[in-house]
Amino acid sequence: MNPASSFAAAERVMARADALAAISETPDALTRVYLSPQHLQANQRVGEWMSEAGMVVWQDSVGNICGRYEAAQEGAPAVLLGSHLDTVRNAGRYDGMLGVLAAIEVVASLHQQGLRLAQAIEIVGFCDEEGTRFGITLLGSRGLTGSWPQGWLAQTDASGVSVAQAMVAAGLDPARIHHAARQPEAFSCYLELHIEQGPCLEQAGLALGVVEAINxxxxxxxxxxxxxxxxxxxxxxxxxxxxxxxxxxxxxxxxxxxxxxxxxxxxxxxxxxxxxxxxxxxxxxxxxxxxxxxxxxxxxxxxxxxxxxxxxxxxxxxxxxxxxxxxxxAATPCDASLQTLLTGAVQAVQGASLSLPSGAGHDAIAIAERWPVGMLFVRCKGGVSHHPAESVTAADVALAIAALGKAVSHYGQPLCGDAGR
Ligand SMILES: [Zn+2]
CATH class of the missing domain: 3.30.70.360 (Alpha-Beta Plaits)
Known part of the structure; x- marks a missing residue:
């Protein structure tokens, strides 16, 4: 992606982050929780953007919104990209959403050029990472790994509504949760782009860094x-x-x-x-x-x-x-070869890279149980997150999209789809 097209992509991401921020249970503070009408509405919008980017789109049985951009050869394993679309109460607009929206731009760019890679690309907008409604976290990513504990369906929210009841109200079938689980061979790796939620990149004067591990x-x-x-x-x-x-x-x-x-x-x-x-x-x-x-x-x-x-x-x-x-x-180490891949991509777009730990939890913790994970961090203003003041610049987002696109393009080489194995 050249700088002009990645900047145009970043502007689209910023506008779409604003559009998603308007899908909130309260008008003056962004709150979007699992299985709420706003969750389904956000899935709908993100699904439309995935379709526009040339992806086949579906909502899985736990409520993740998923899209697949087919490989040169149909049915090939996929590079999995994504992050979450749920929020804490009175949230910022980039925590989670940025990773989904940037991934869509990477696919849109391939689609626009008519390019198919040796591996497919799948994007997931995870339905619940924060655990805001039911007090249990990583529900979306544990849907993919097939590791929902038995007790989760009976967990209740502050109004006494259980996960099972909320699923039915949202048109999902609690008996079909296991259908969200994916085979180990479905994905070669998972790459998650996320705001840093801390001050290290800002202090280093860098837009992007590569996560060594989730603490x-x-x-x-x-x-x-x-x-x-x-x-x-x-x-x-x-x-x-x-x-x-x-x-x-x-x-x-x-x-x-x-x-x-x-x-x-x-x-x-x-x-x-x-x-x-x-x-x-x-x-x-x-x-x-x-x-x-x-x-x-x-x-x-x-x-x-x-x-x-x-x-x-x-x-x-x-x-x-x-x-x-x-x-x-336990700490979740990021895969060594994916760190190398992402570091190379970050160095190519900003001339330097920084390796840093993640102090916050992410969907990658759950995904790492089944697939190699890599994470790319984007600088956020003052390190502020879980707060309406959460802020990123379009220029940083443009670099992030370019770096993610570069890392993903690695999977265009038929013999190079072995990162992380
Ligand atoms: Zn997050």
């Missing part, structure tokens, strides 16, 4: 237990102050995480102090720890080191320390 995470409830006592009578050297211990540990967490290479982040986001009075030495402090990183091994190593330090601080001060993990998600 894994651990969450723990931790507790220092000492001895409450009179703030006026207990000498300093004889205190078992739980808050002083927690404070010492928190500075250790910050320093140790900062000193780690490898993009690890750790946060104490909640802290409760008992008994919590101005004139009483704190006897017990409960605090949370959230720790994330793109690779599980360094993440676990740092976590274990931090817990050891917590124990050591408690022991030295004559307190006890306990920690209990209540949430864990």
């Amino acid at each position: 894994g995470a651990r969450r723990l409830n931790c507790r220092f237990t000492g001895e409450a006592g009179h703030a006026g009578t207990v000498p300093m050297a004889q205190r078992k102050d739980a808050l002083a211990a927690a404070a010492e540990w928190m500075t250790v967490i910050e320093r140790a995480t900062l000193e780690q290479a490898g993009n690890l982040v750790a946060t104490v986001g909640d802290l409760r102090c008992l008994p919590g009075a101005v004139n009483v030495i704190p006897g017990e402090v409960s605090l949370s720890l959230d720790i994330r990183g793109p690779q599980d091994a360094p993440l676990d190593a740092l976590l274990n080191a931090l817990l050891d330090r917590g124990q050591a601080i408690a022991a030295r001060r004559g307190l006890t320390f306990a920690a209990e993990e209540f949430y864990r998600i």
